[in-house]
Amino acid sequence: MIQQIYPTTPHLYAFELNKDMQLATAHFIDYEDAGKCQRVHGHTYTINITIAGDHLTDTGFLVDFKQLKQLIHDRFDHQLLNEDPLFHDVPPSTENVAKTVYELIEASLKTMTNAPTCIQVFVRETPTSYVVYRPKEVHHE
């Protein structure tokens, strides 16, 4: 069970939803500066996704928790991140993992008529290292 206190970001939306998930993945950072991380190694990432909005779907959801898990977990769990086309042009650093998760989620949310939006993605790569990604502009209706 994931139970952790995450950083928060202020917003004016009526609803805020958070989805936690864990991903077992491998990666390597193909740059000399990355030191030991140049070698293939694994992490159990802890990811927290924050969605906000003012309107619910007919089912009473801001967005279905399952939709968020499927988008990210089904794609990356038990994969070598470097093999995913999304990490062919950028290294799978924690920063880029967080930004990529945001972009995948936001693209999916954009198709929803109740207009939820992703306002934060938290990615913990190791017990001592994590990144928070927040889009530069958060839009309100």
Ligand SMILES: Nc1nc2c(c(=O)[nH]1)N=C([C@H](O)[C@H](O)COP(=O)(O)OP(=O)(O)OP(=O)(O)O)CN2
């Ligand atoms: N800014 C970033 N720095 C590093 C990243 C990264 O994604 N962004 N990644 C790595 C490595 O992939 C490594 O897996 C994680 O590094 P680190 O936190 O140093 O791991 P340790 O377990 O060795 O941490 P300790 O706190 O020293 O035990 C490196 N840097």
Ligand SMILES: [Zn+2]
């Ligand atoms: Zn690593």
